[in-house]
Amino acid sequence: MTQTESRTKGNRLEEHLPNSTPRPEGELKELERVWRPPSGWNYITVVNNTYIGVFYVGAAFLFFILAGILALVMRTQLAVPENDLIGQDLYNQLFTMHGTIMMFLFAVPAVEAMGVYLLPNMQAARDLPFPRLSAYAFWAYFVGGLVFFSSIFFGLSPKGGWFMYPPLTSYEFSPGINADFWLLGIGFIEISAIAGAIEIIVGVLRTRAPGQSLDKLPIYAWTMLIFAGMIVFAFPAVILATALLELERAFHWPFFVAEKGGSPLLWQHLFWFFGHPEVYIIFLPAAGFVSMIIPTVAQTPLVAYRLVVVALLATGFFSFGLWVHHMFTTGLPQLSLSFFSAASMAVSIPSGIQVFAWIATLAAGRIQLNTPALFVLGFMFTFVLGGLTGVMVAMVPFDWQVHDTYFVVAHFHYVLFGGMVFPLFAAFYYWIPTASARPLSERLGRWVFGLIFIGFNTAFFPMHITGLVGMPRRVYTYPAELGWDTLNMISTAGAFMIASGVLLFVVDLIRNFRPFTNKSPGNVWNAGTLEWLPSGNYQTRSIPIVTSREPLWDQPNLPEDVEAGRYFLPGAPTGGRETIVTSPVDARPQYVVQMPGPSWPTVLAAVFTAGCFLGLTVKLVVPAIISGLIAIVMVIWWLWETDPGPTAEEIDIGGGIRLPTYVTGPMSHSWWAMVVLILVGGTLFTTLIFSYFFLWTVNPGAWPPDGVELPSLGWSALAAGLYASSSGVIWLASALLKRRERKGPWWGLRLLLMAAVPLMAGGLAVDFNGHWQTGLRPEEHSYGAVVYTVMSVQGVYVATLTLMAFYTVARSLAGMLDGVHRVTFDNTMLFWHYMTAQGLVGLAIIHFFPRLIG
Amino acid sequence: MRERFVTQILLMTAGLIIWAAHLGFVYGLNALACTFDFARLELFGMALTTLTIGVATLIALGAELLVLSFAVAGLGAMGFGGQEQYRFMGPITATLAGLSAVAVLWQGLPVLVVPVCAGAGG
Structure with missing residues (x-):
């Protein structure tokens, strides 16, 4: 049956179940065998989302507790004036680590982890499409995060605040390796977050239950899609910023040193271009939790579903237009500030839409006041207050008054704790029955809520006043006569009340949380979405056809039919792990993807990647290089099994629909992942080019600076020609490979790939030589620094593609690449063409722009 | 009906993309005008930068x-790939364009009351 025929048939299948019962003997046992996690020591290599998701959430919660303990130490220090419990240096490390861990090691990973756990369940996929990538992201984050946290025990923690402004954090004022822990640690953890985001984007768009079209997508999946998209466009800015500051610290390339043509404001632009969307990156998934929980506690569908989608999309976009509102006191022109003040007010409209939709849903139904509902109500109260003070600080004159005071501390805790921690606890109480043999205790849950809610408002509400009466943030103590002592004592009492609530939650977990069993309390809240279907390690026994947003409410007998195997793919026809890949808009079945299982190389790759970054941080360069090389070998080993080729021509998923087990080109999920990765690369390059132009505005009339010659245009033309011809060779290889179809491995492909590598490397070498011959050096002026950075980034691509070319050749030599079995080649090809495009743009800007303005 | 995912998503978010382009342009222009001191140039008695913004x-x-009317009038059905998808994406496109229009207007208004480079700290 062709794809078109299968679509037509898929529509008719909504009326007739695709598979008959009873199912063949042994089918379920085979499904269980295929998806069973490994045992013994190999357990650590598990990749199933239901395990990795729980590990991931658990690790994030561990970092929440650790950062919370740091906060308690700070609050104890501030409880009374002129306290000498801890000194200034340790206090600086504490507030830096508290903010950094809460933002980078708790908030983003926690919501990402919940996505890894929940999304396949909600979409009735057997797993996310790249399970080993999820496992890698988790282990890299967990190992890297623990090492980063441990730095506080050795007095090596960063102390420049969670946003690490230079020049305070550059080599002159922060010698030693404390700041390097932040820069390399956070840069590394952000890469892990991007890996997770790619997984989530492809997962949401391509692995949904048949029929679960975009208009029937659970709101949570919408929020995770937008969340992951925001990561793709926001995180490269901070990765670039950390790389630039590390280059400045390690090699004295002066991006942020004013006397050498740099500007500290460049850091602020790059950091906040990431940092403000980061707030919404944390908030949107939490809003997704709320949009899923409210309909269940009210037992009625979400009111204004489409408007909520509008609000999510608008928030995602508008949040990128707010970064300058963190820079209102930096001396930018008032008109510039006004643009961002306006955008800051505009973003409150979509947030308001969501709040009204939730209120309307609660009003339309009959609310059951259980623990998740209490946390949701606590969220709405707290977040709305935080939003209102957000509108206040969006007003430039007001912001000037409260900037860097405790008012701001109160505001962002109301937004972040209110907007993310309350929904997260609601989510814990709501979804733990899907992951545990027992739900959590309702009685304890109410106490947990009461302690956290009252504790939070006791701790943070007085801080508005503390700020308004003038207490600046980040001071380790204060004189008694300023009148701040009572307010601080109340805040400290509130902080310990929050801690007692969290402790009680841990007690509840210990008593009731029993994960990784096949027992389940079932659909305890009578929810309407697919994650409440009966499930095992393979998720649902069969993959249902979805005809509504709340299929468990609207499709009678769905759980029984799914569990009996009456829907799609009730077994494991390829003998391995697999799930259905669907089209991105209408969710029509397109092919069955074969997925990799547990793997040691994935775990080892993560550990040695962390080892490489740690080695670089503590200046153990040789061990770092060895660790990095081992990590690369492990990644190659892990990837070797992930492009299995068409193991069967077509398989029957039920209802007479036969799907291929392997596709290439734009329909392939692998192609989609590579395109998203290229978007990440493109964003990083765009922020680098922004940095180039920003530094030009800092040095008007001196770009390049006096005494610096531009290389002759002949060098740039030669470099461009070499890049373009390398891409041309790859294009030729692709066209010839396509003609050969299944004629087996082909020596011509290997020759062409090996010819393209020196052409590409030659392009970089020629460009580098042109600049070097003029005497331009990166450490003398920001111009040289940014020019050499553009070439260095290109160098990273050239090195990566050289490795990819050899890997592709190796697969050809192993007989694993031909005209049909060519996903590996396609990935290399896509990345290659991107490298060429980036190289050409870089050459054009660096060689032509100074001539244009000169 | 054939899916054109990228086209459909770009159409649906066209209003927001226009908003982003507007913000980028007006902020960039204002920053350059103040840095390179061409904020004083005038046309028809008005600051050229103000006029351009x-x-x-x-x-x-x-x-x-245009996007709003395109979505409301139903002409978008072709771009969205068919009536079924239009019923979902059309209203979203229209609402996002309307919301973005308010945001564009809101961020364009300060140019009427705030001088181009006032308060620039360099």
Whole structure:
């Protein structure tokens, strides 16, 4: 049956179940065998989302507790004036680590982890499409995060605040390796977050239950899609910023040193271009939790579903237009500030839409006041207050008054704790029955809520006043006569009340949380979405056809039919792990993807990647290089099994629909992942080019600076020609490979790939030589620094593609690449063409722009 | 019906993309005007920068209204791939364009009351 025929048939299948019962003997046992996690020591290599998701959430919660303990130490220090419990240096490390861990090691990973756990369940996929990538992201984050946290025990923690402004954090004022822990640690953890985001984007768009079209997508999946998209466009800015500051610290390339043509404001632009969307990156998934929980506690569908989608999309976009509102006191022109003040007010409209939709849903139904509902109500109260003070600080004159005071501390805790921690606890109480043999205790849950809610408002509400009466943030103590002592004592009492609530939650977990069993309390809240279907390690026994947003409410007998195997793919026809890949808009079945299982190389790759970054941080360069090389070998080993080729021509998923087990080109999920990765690369390059132009505005009339010659245009033309011809060779290889179809491995492909590598490397070498011959050096002026950075980034691509070319050749030599079995080649090809495009743009800007303005 | 995912998503978010382009343009122009000191240039008795920002705002508003009418009039059904998808994406496109138009107008208004480079700290 062709794809078109299968679509037509898929529509008719909504009326007739695709598979008959009873199912063949042994089918379920085979499904269980295929998806069973490994045992013994190999357990650590598990990749199933239901395990990795729980590990991931658990690790994030561990970092929440650790950062919370740091906060308690700070609050104890501030409880009374002129306290000498801890000194200034340790206090600086504490507030830096508290903010950094809460933002980078708790908030983003926690919501990402919940996505890894929940999304396949909600979409009735057997797993996310790249399970080993999820496992890698988790282990890299967990190992890297623990090492980063441990730095506080050795007095090596960063102390420049969670946003690490230079020049305070550059080599002159922060010698030693404390700041390097932040820069390399956070840069590394952000890469892990991007890996997770790619997984989530492809997962949401391509692995949904048949029929679960975009208009029937659970709101949570919408929020995770937008969340992951925001990561793709926001995180490269901070990765670039950390790389630039590390280059400045390690090699004295002066991006942020004013006397050498740099500007500290460049850091602020790059950091906040990431940092403000980061707030919404944390908030949107939490809003997704709320949009899923409210309909269940009210037992009625979400009111204004489409408007909520509008609000999510608008928030995602508008949040990128707010970064300058963190820079209102930096001396930018008032008109510039006004643009961002306006955008800051505009973003409150979509947030308001969501709040009204939730209120309307609660009003339309009959609310059951259980623990998740209490946390949701606590969220709405707290977040709305935080939003209102957000509108206040969006007003430039007001912001000037409260900037860097405790008012701001109160505001962002109301937004972040209110907007993310309350929904997260609601989510814990709501979804733990899907992951545990027992739900959590309702009685304890109410106490947990009461302690956290009252504790939070006791701790943070007085801080508005503390700020308004003038207490600046980040001071380790204060004189008694300023009148701040009572307010601080109340805040400290509130902080310990929050801690007692969290402790009680841990007690509840210990008593009731029993994960990784096949027992389940079932659909305890009578929810309407697919994650409440009966499930095992393979998720649902069969993959249902979805005809509504709340299929468990609207499709009678769905759980029984799914569990009996009456829907799609009730077994494991390829003998391995697999799930259905669907089209991105209408969710029509397109092919069955074969997925990799547990793997040691994935775990080892993560550990040695962390080892490489740690080695670089503590200046153990040789061990770092060895660790990095081992990590690369492990990644190659892990990837070797992930492009299995068409193991069967077509398989029957039920209802007479036969799907291929392997596709290439734009329909392939692998192609989609590579395109998203290229978007990440493109964003990083765009922020680098922004940095180039920003530094030009800092040095008007001196770009390049006096005494610096531009290389002759002949060098740039030669470099461009070499890049373009390398891409041309790859294009030729692709066209010839396509003609050969299944004629087996082909020596011509290997020759062409090996010819393209020196052409590409030659392009970089020629460009580098042109600049070097003029005497331009990166450490003398920001111009040289940014020019050499553009070439260095290109160098990273050239090195990566050289490795990819050899890997592709190796697969050809192993007989694993031909005209049909060519996903590996396609990935290399896509990345290659991107490298060429980036190289050409870089050459054009660096060689032509100074001539244009000169 | 054939899916054109990228086209459909770009159409649906066209209003927001116009808003982003407007913000990027007016902020970039203002920053350059203050850095390179061409904020004093005048045309028809008005600061050239102010005039350009005003015109850019009007163009952006026009583009937003175009997207809005495109979605509301149902002409978008072809772009969205068919009636079924249009029923979902059409209203979203229209609402996002309307919301973005308000945001564009809101961020264009300060140019009427705030001088181009006032308060620039260098």
